[in-house]
Amino acid sequence: MTAFYIAAIGPANTAVTSTITVTLSCIDVTTVTTTYVSNSENFVVDYTTDSHFFKVFISDPSTTETVNLNAVATYVTDRPEDCDCLGVVVVTDATGATDSTDAKFSVADFVLTIATNAAVYESIFLKATSYVDTVFAVDKVLVTVCGDQVITNDDLANAFFAGIERNQSTTEDWETFSLLNVFSTASTVLPTNECPVTSMRICADDACTTVLVEANGFRVVPNSADANQFSVEIDLNEVHMPAQTYYLEVTSYTVVQTFSFSLYVQDCSVQTITVIGEPAAGDIVREIGKNYGLATLFASAETSSWF
Secondary structure (H helix, E strand, C coil): CEEEEECCCCCCCECCCCCEEEEECCCCCCEEEEECCCCCCCEEEEECHHHHCEEEEEECCCEEEEEEHCCCEEEECCCCCCCCEEEEECCCCCCCCCCCCCEEEECCCEEEEEEEECEEEEEEEEEECCCCCCCEEEEEEEECCCCCCCCECCCCCCCCCEEEECCCCCCEEEEEECCCCCCECCCCCCCCCCCCCEEEEEEEECCCEEEECCCCEEEEECCCCCCCCEEEEEEEECEEEEEEEEEEEEEEEEEEEEEEEEEEEHHHHCCCCCCCCCCCCCCCCHHHHCCCEEEEECCCCHHHHHH
């Protein structure tokens, strides 16, 4: 702490005013330290890749969203008892030399405001300041705002989309179709799977007004190792004749797209077996003598497959 005094001095070298004491208590601050403490604040995600301090992930676009920086990190000087960090401003880079003019981001009273009316994927730099202009700390924060991602089927040859044809099972029989890494999301702003697939549904129509569930013979099952990956299970005990077109609704937060698939499960209980040239019903009668003996009957084209 530094103190000095001010007074007006008259011709006789005497003070003609009261002495004013001026105390400079924070000019000897030498450091500002920022420490990430919690991801409990809305939209904040732990993220240290490429030296980021943390990540702000906003899945649903709106107008603006805010983050209370004091709930995410501590900002202290080496004189914490009487010389607090003054505040945080957005700057253009890690040097902290130039304030940012990007209207998408601003900070007031340690509250970061982000414009969310358009997709965002970029790193911003937050400068924690002190009473000394040359003493500050800069942290890099990644900001993602989803909203314009497109969902793409990257595996059109997957068995699920190749036309499913099966015979009906006589009991409940669930067949699994893995959709692991079949779908991806991206846009001109958002990199691949930054805003990943979040859910799937099976529907009877492309608008998904009728959702098909387990009672209809369909199940969508999340991957146990990755909640953004899914499998579809189909009960082959359910008949789908003639071939039916169904729809897989794929959702990535607020973005939804549907993909059609064909399913044909044949009811084998109603089919008949006939021999060409014979009536559809009744026994097939042959006289062994007219067929040149029993061995010849067994070898004939119309009966050899029976033995």
